[in-house]
Amino acid sequence: MPTDEELRDDATSRLRAAGLRVTAPRVGVLVALERESHADADTVARHVRGSLGAVSTQAVYDVLHALTEAGLLRRIEPAGSTARYETRVGDNHHHMICRGCGVIVDVDCSGLAPCLAPAHPHGFLLDEAEVTFWGLCPECQPANEENA
Amino acid sequence: MPTDEELRDDATSRLRAAGLRVTAPRVGVLVALERESHADADTVARHVRGSLGAVSTQAVYDVLHALTEAGLLRRIEPAGSTARYETRVGDNHHHMICRGCGVIVDVDCSGLAPCLAPAHPHGFLLDEAEVTFWGLCPECQPANEENA
């Protein structure tokens, strides 16, 4: 478990590497998402406020957009949920989402070539295959069986 | 191209088979989605009003929910778009979405077993793998190249 300082330093490096100014809200957002991946804008805002004090909602949305634009964040929009963000970018990994508690877990792509080539592309020029697995996490499986 | 009457009869049968009451808005919604698949609630409402006259927005939402619940419709929520509906249910097909014009095209699953089994399920009990292909449709490819 890295310290907050390590996370802040790392976030700072990434911001500079992307040619962006290093500001407290930006670093805070990156640290918050390292601590809790797949958080929504509101959750990120609460994390950032917890460590930095007052930060406007506006600033949080601005930062999330700017960092997503710069490729430092990836935005995902699972069905039935608000937009969520993660710091893991650059690889085309996928997600498993629990229908019970909503938890989102990263899944490596495992290089499934078939997933990138549908049987009939109909002339489409594809650049991404987004895969979302739906099911029940270990926590929610027993609870669900009892209800059934 | 089936006639409206054929579509209405077919929709009526499906409603009865599902044990649902046959009402004008319900039949209208099913016919609308046969005519234009992957339409959002607003588009469905406009179609239905075009053929039935006044139908409340609420009724459209109620019908879409009820029919989705009953398994007569499938709801998809692509990132950056509102919820969309289609009448093709029962098979686990996927979608290709054009980043240019937003058009959605069905893609057969082609039985890609790997897509249903991630490398590390982390104890999840999965019931669905949702695949969305992103790219440019044939129409939007030239336009995009010119801009580049």
Place this chain on the structure above:
DNA sequence: ACGCTTACTTGACTCATTCCAGAAAAGCGT
């Protein structure tokens, strides 16, 4: 045809997110 039950209407309302605009603050190259 009757009446129970389900569906539809109306209108107010929530929620995430965006936009607006001016002022204040802060980063960073020199």
Place this chain on the structure above:
DNA sequence: ACGCTTTTCTGGAATGAGTCAAGTAAGCGT
């Protein structure tokens, strides 16, 4: 350290998809 430029703040308002609630209308089994 200075000053230009970008970012953030205040805070108010608007948007658009979707929901809630209570009354009215309509389907359908008898």
